[in-house]
Amino acid sequence: MNAPLRRVAISVLVLFTLLIVNVNIIQVVRSESLRGDNRNTRVLAETYDRERGSIIVDGNEVAMSVPTDGRLTYLRTYPQGPLYAPITGYHSLVYGNTYLEDVMDDVLSGEDDRLFVRRIADLFTGRDPAGGDVVLTLDPDVQAAAMAGLDGLTGAVVALDPATGAILGMASTPTYDPGLVAGHDPEAIRQNMEQITGSDPDPRVNRAIADNYPPGSLFKVITAAAALQEGYTPETVVPAVDLLTLPQTTQTLSNFNGSSCSSSQEQRLIDSLTISCNTAFAQLGIDLGEESIREMAEAFGLDDEGQEIPLDVAPSTIGEIESAAALGQTSIGQRDVRMTVLQAALVAATVANDGRQMRPYLIDEQRAPDLSVLESTDPEVLREPISAEIADQLTEMMVSVVARGSGRAARLPGMEVAGKTGTAQVREGVPDHNWFMGFAPADDPEIAVAVFVANGGSTGGDLSAPIARDVMAAYFEGQG
Amino acid sequence: MAGPVTDPRGPGATTPTRRGTEAALLAFAVLITVVAQAIVDLTVTGSLRPEMATFSAWITVLWVVAHLVVRRWASYADPLLLPAVALLVGLGLTVIHRLDLASERAGEVAREDAPVQLVWATLGVTLFVAVLVVVRDHRTLSRFAYTLALLGIALLALPAVLPASISEVNGAKIWIRVAGFSIQPGEFAKICLVVFFAAYLVDKRDVLALASKKVAGLELPRGRDLGPVLLAWILSILVLVFERDLGSSLLLFGIFVVMLYVATERASWLFIGLALFAGGAMIAYQIFAHVQARVDTWLDPSAYYDGAGYQLMQSLFGLGTGGLFGAGLGGGRPDQVPVAKSDFIAAAVGEELGLFGLVAVIVVYLILVERGLRTSLVVRDAFGKLLAAGLAFAIAWQVFVVLGGVTGLLPLTGLTTPFLAYGGSSLVANFVLVALLVRISDAARRPATPHAPSMRLGDAPTEVVTP
Numbered sequence: 001m002n003a004p005l006r007r008v009a010i011s012v013l014v015l016f017t018l019l020i021v022n023v024n025i026i027q028v029v030r031s032e033s034l035r036g037d038n039r040n041t042r043v044l045a046e047t048y049d050r051e052r053g054s055i056i057v058d059g060n061e062v063a064m065s066v067p068t069d070g071r072l073t074y075l076r077t078y079p080q081g082p083l084y085a086p087i088t089g090y091h092s093l094v095y096g097n098t099y100l101e102d103v104m105d106d107v108l109s110g111e112d113d114r115l116f117v118r119r120i121a122d123l124f125t126g127r128d129p130a131g132g133d134v135v136l137t138l139d140p141d142v143q144a145a146a147m148a149g150l151d152g153l154t155g156a157v158v159a160l161d162p163a164t165g166a167i168l169g170m171a172s173t174p175t176y177d178p179g180l181v182a183g184h185d186p187e188a189i190r191q192n193m194e195q196i197t198g199s200d201p202d203p204r205v206n207r208a209i210a211d212n213y214p215p216g217s218l219f220k221v222i223t224a225a226a227a228l229q230e231g232y233t234p235e236t237v238v239p240a241v242d243l244l245t246l247p248q249t250t251q252t253l254s255n256f257n258g259s260s261c262s263s264s265q266e267q268r269l270i271d272s273l274t275i276s277c278n279t280a281f282a283q284l285g286i287d288l289g290e291e292s293i294r295e296m297a298e299a300f301g302l303d304d305e306g307q308e309i310p311l312d313v314a315p316s317t318i319g320e321i322e323s324a325a326a327l328g329q330t331s332i333g334q335r336d337v338r339m340t341v342l343q344a345a346l347v348a349a350t351v352a353n354d355g356r357q358m359r360p361y362l363i364d365e366q367r368a369p370d371l372s373v374l375e376s377t378d379p380e381v382l383r384e385p386i387s388a389e390i391a392d393q394l395t396e397m398m399v400s401v402v403a404r405g406s407g408r409a410a411r412l413p414g415m416e417v418a419g420k421t422g423t424a425q426v427r428e429g430v431p432d433h434n435w436f437m438g439f440a441p442a443d444d445p446e447i448a449v450a451v452f453v454a455n456g457g458s459t460g461g462d463l464s465a466p467i468a469r470d471v472m473a474a475y476f477e478g479q480g
Numbered sequence: 481m482a483g484p485v486t487d488p489r490g491p492g493a494t495t496p497t498r499r500g501t502e503a504a505l506l507a508f509a510v511l512i513t514v515v516a517q518a519i520v521d522l523t524v525t526g527s528l529r530p531e532m533a534t535f536s537a538w539i540t541v542l543w544v545v546a547h548l549v550v551r552r553w554a555s556y557a558d559p560l561l562l563p564a565v566a567l568l569v570g571l572g573l574t575v576i577h578r579l580d581l582a583s584e585r586a587g588e589v590a591r592e593d594a595p596v597q598l599v600w601a602t603l604g605v606t607l608f609v610a611v612l613v614v615v616r617d618h619r620t621l622s623r624f625a626y627t628l629a630l631l632g633i634a635l636l637a638l639p640a641v642l643p644a645s646i647s648e649v650n651g652a653k654i655w656i657r658v659a660g661f662s663i664q665p666g667e668f669a670k671i672c673l674v675v676f677f678a679a680y681l682v683d684k685r686d687v688l689a690l691a692s693k694k695v696a697g698l699e700l701p702r703g704r705d706l707g708p709v710l711l712a713w714i715l716s717i718l719v720l721v722f723e724r725d726l727g728s729s730l731l732l733f734g735i736f737v738v739m740l741y742v743a744t745e746r747a748s749w750l751f752i753g754l755a756l757f758a759g760g761a762m763i764a765y766q767i768f769a770h771v772q773a774r775v776d777t778w779l780d781p782s783a784y785y786d787g788a789g790y791q792l793m794q795s796l797f798g799l800g801t802g803g804l805f806g807a808g809l810g811g812g813r814p815d816q817v818p819v820a821k822s823d824f825i826a827a828a829v830g831e832e833l834g835l836f837g838l839v840a841v842i843v844v845y846l847i848l849v850e851r852g853l854r855t856s857l858v859v860r861d862a863f864g865k866l867l868a869a870g871l872a873f874a875i876a877w878q879v880f881v882v883l884g885g886v887t888g889l890l891p892l893t894g895l896t897t898p899f900l901a902y903g904g905s906s907l908v909a910n911f912v913l914v915a916l917l918v919r920i921s922d923a924a925r926r927p928a929t930p931h932a933p934s935m936r937l938g939d940a941p942t943e944v945v946t947p
Contacts, residue, residue, distance in 0.1 A: 001742050001865050001866070003745060005853060008853065008873060009853040009854075009857075012846070012853065012876040013846070013850075016880065018884075019842055019880060019889065022888070022889045023830065023839060023842070024839075026799045026830075027802060027830060027834065027835040027838070028804060028835060030796075030800055031800045031801075034800025034801065035797075035801045037797060039785060039793065039797070042801045042812065
C-alpha cells in the first residue's frame with residue numbers, strides 16, 4: 001500500500017501548494033485592488049477614529065464629524081442632508097465615499113501631503129489627528145431656491161458667478177439624505193441604501209454634472225454666436241420658412257407645434273432667437289457650415305473632456321455631424337448634441353462676462369485643522385470664445401427672449417434678465433426635456449443660471465424659466 | 481534518515497522516543513499562544529486582562545497533561561503531531577478571544593466564546609487522554625468496525641430525522657442543539673466511518689483489487705465490486721439531500737475514494753470516484769438551488785456582494801488588506817467578516833497575521849498531515865496503515881476544502897477549520913482523531929519487538945516488514 005500512499009502524500013502537497021499560491025495571489029497580487037475597493041470599509045473604518053474635516057457653506061457645516069460614545073469615535077452628519085447631497089455625496093462605512101467626500105478625501109481625512117508635518121507633530125505631542133475643512137463657494141439662498149424649484153421634478157440647476165466662475169448653487173433632484181448611509185450600523189445603512197436606490201431615478205446621481213442631455217434650443221445661442229462671428233448682426237434678415245426640407249432628404253423640420261415664424265418667411269436674427277424659430281436656425285447652421293458651428297461649440301467648451309470642479313464633470317459634445325441635414329438638426333440642439341447643466345450655465349455666464357469663460361469652481365478654500373489656509377481658489381479665465389462686442393449682441397438678443405419671447409416667465413421686477421429657453425425632444429413617446437439658461441442683471445450680470453427638468457413634458461419657458469427666476473430672485477434678496 | 485546510528489529502526493541502536501523534542505516544541509507552542517494573547521489584549525484594550533494568568537496556567541496544564549500521557553502510554557509517538565495541534569488550538573483560542581473583544585467594543589452583548597472554546601479544548605484533551613489510555617493497540621478497533629459503522633451512520637442521520645428547530649442552523653440541517661450547546665454529530669461520524677472504512681477495506685481489498693478488463697491502461701474493477709463505492713456515494717448524496725451539507729458530503733466521499741485507492745492500489749477507483757463525483761455534482765447543481773447559489777457566488781462573488789457573496793468578499797477584503805505582514809493581532813477588522821470565529825477564522829488569521837501568518841498556519845497543517853501519512857507509511861499492519869492514511873487525509877481534505885472556500889479557490893461548503901475554528905464538536909472530534917494518529921504512530925515507531933532477543937541477535941541489515 002506504500003506506493004499509493006506516497007502518491008497521496010504528494011497530492012496533498014500539491015493541494016496545499018495550490019492553497020498557498022492562491023493566498024499569495026489574494027494577499028500580494030490583488031492586495032492593492034482589494035484594499036482600495038470602495039466596498040472595503042476597513043481602511044475607511046480607520047478614518048472613523050479621527051475627526052474628519054467639515055464641508056462648509058457660508059460659515060455653516062453641511063457635513064461634519066461629531067464625537068460619539070460608540071465603537072467608532074466619530075459620526076459623520078449632514079445637518080441639511082438632502083439640500084447639499086448632490087455636492088457632498090456621502091462618507092459611508094459600508095459604501096465608501098462619493099462626490100466631495102471622495103474627491104476631497106485627502107484633505108478631509110488629513111491624509112493630504114500638505115498636512116504631513118502636522119501629522120508627524122501629532123504623533124509626538126499626543127494631539128488627536130484631525131482632517132482639514134473644505135469651504136464651498138455656494139450661496140445657501142441660491143441653493144435652497146434651486147432645490148425648492150426642482151421639488152417633485154427630476155432635474156438640476158446650476159448657478160454661477162459669471163465674473164469669477166464660482167458656483168453659487170448646484171441642485172439635483174430627486175435627492176436623498178446622505179446621513180442615512182453615514183451611520184455606524186452596517187445593517188441599518190444597508191437597509192437605508194436599499195430604500196435610496198430603490199426609487200427611480202437614482203437620487204445619488206448629481207444630474208448637474210454626471211450626465212449630459214440634448215440641450216434643444218439653448219444651442220441656438222451658440223449658432224447665433226457663430227453667425228455673429230461670420231459678420232451677421234442681430235438685425236440681419238434670415239430665411240424663416242414654415243417647413244424646412246432638410247438638404248438631400250425628404251425629411252422636413254418644422255417649428256414648435258408646427259407654428260409659423262414669420263408670415264413673410266423671413267425675419268431678423270434677433271426675432272428668430274426671441275421666438276426660438278427652428279427653421280431659421282437650422283437653415284442658418286446649414287448656411288454657416290459645419291466648421292463654423294463646431295468651432296464655436298468647442299470654443300464654448302463642448303467636447304472638452306476631463307473637466308473638474310473638482311468633482312468630475314461629464315463632457316458635453318456637439319456630436320457627429322454626417323450630413324447637411326444633420327447639421328441643420330445640430331444647429332437647433334437636437335441630433336447628437338449633448339450638454340451638462342453646468343455647461344449650459346457656463347454658456348450663459350460666458351455671454352454675461354463679455355465673452356470670457358471663467359473656470360467654474362466649487363471650492364473657495366481648503367483649511368488645515370488649525371484653520372490656516374492650505375489653498376484658496378483664484379478665478380481664472382478658461383476660454384474666450386467670443387469678443388465683448390458679440391457678447392453684447394448676444395445679450396441684447398437674449399434680453400429680447402425674456403422681455404418679449406419664449407422666456408417671459410423669467411422676468412424679474414426692476415432689472416433686465418437675459419435668457420434662452422430650450423425644449424428638447426428626447427425620442428418618440430418620451431416627454432421633452434425643459435431647459436432655461438440666463439443671467440441678470442443684463443447690463444451688469446451677477447448671476448448666471450441654467451435649469452434643466454428631465455422629461456418635464458412642458459416647455460422650457462413654462463416649466464424651467466420660473467425656476468430660474470426664483471433662483472435669481474433668491475440671490476438678489478440675499479444680497480439685500 | 482542519515483547514518484545508521486540515527487536511524488530509529490537501525491540495528492543495535494536504541495530507538496529514541498523523541499519525547500524531549502515534543503516537550504520542547506509544546507513549550508514553544510504554549511509560549512506563542514500566551515504571547516499572542518498578551519499582544520491581543522495590549523493592542524485592543526491597552527492592558528492585560530486579569531484572566532491572563534489563569535488562561536496561561538490552564539493552557540500549560542492542558543499540554544503538560546497531554547504530553548505526560550503520551551510519554552506514559554505512547555512513548556514512541558511521533559513528536560510533531562501534538563505540538564502542531566497545540567499551536568493551532570492556541571492560535572484559534574487567540575483569534576476567537578480577539579473577535580470576542582471586537583464584539584465587546586461594538587457594544588454587542590455577546591457571550592464570550594474564547595472561554596467556552598477553552599472548555600471544549602479541555603474536553604478534547606480529556607478525550608485524547610481517554611483514547612490513548614483505553615485504546616492500547618489500534619488494531620483492537622477493527623473488531624468494532626461494524627458497530628462503529630452503525631454508530632457513524634446513526635450520528636450522521638440523526639440531525640436529518642430531528643425536527644428542524646433542533647437541527648437546522650442557517651439552512652444546514654447538521655446540528656443537535658440541546659440546552660444551549662450545539663453539537664455537530666457529523667464530526668464524530670467522520671471518525672467512526674474512517675475506522676470502518678479501514679477495517680472493511682483491509683478485509684475486502686484483495687477482491688476489490690481484482691481487475692476485469694483493461695481500458696486505456698486502466699485496470700477496471702469487476703462490475704459487482706462497484707457496490708461499496710456506490711453505497712458511499714449514495715450515502716454522501718443522502719447527506720446532501722437531507723442535511724443540505726455540501727461539505728460533509730464532499731468530505732466523506734473523498735475520504736472513502738482515497739482509502740479505496742490506497743487499499744487496492746488501483747488508480748481506476750480514483751477515476752470511478754471522480755466520475756461519480758462529477759455526476760453527483762452535476763445533479764446537485766441542477767436540482768438544488770443552494771448548490772447553484774454557492775457555485776454562482778464562487779464564480780463571481782463581487783456580483784453577489786449585497787447577498788450571498790458578501791461574506792466571501794469581506795473575507796477577500798480582509799485578506800487583501802492584511803497583505804504580506806497583516807494588520808497585527810488586534811489591529812485589523814476581522815469582525816467585519818460574518819461568522820469569522822468559525823467558518824471564516826482563516827480570513828481573520830490572514831488579515832491580522834498577513835500572508836506570512838496564514839501560510840505558516842497552512843504549513844503547520846501540512847506538517848500534521850504529512851506526519852500522519854508518514855505514520856501510515858511506516859506502520860506495519862494493514863489496518864493501521866489504512867486508518868492512519870484515512871485520518872491524515874481527512875484533515876488534509878477538510879483543510880483544503882475549507883481554506884479553498886474562504887479564499888475563493890473553491891465554492892463555500894460550510895466545513896470548519898480543524899483545531900482553529902470555534903466549535904466544540906469539531907474540536908473534540910479532531911482531538912480524538914489526533915489521539916488515534918498518535919496511537920498508530922507509537923506503534924509505527926516502536927521497535928518491533930524490543931524484548932525479543934532474536935531481533936538483537938539477528939543483526940540483520942534490513943528489517944523484514946510484512947505489509
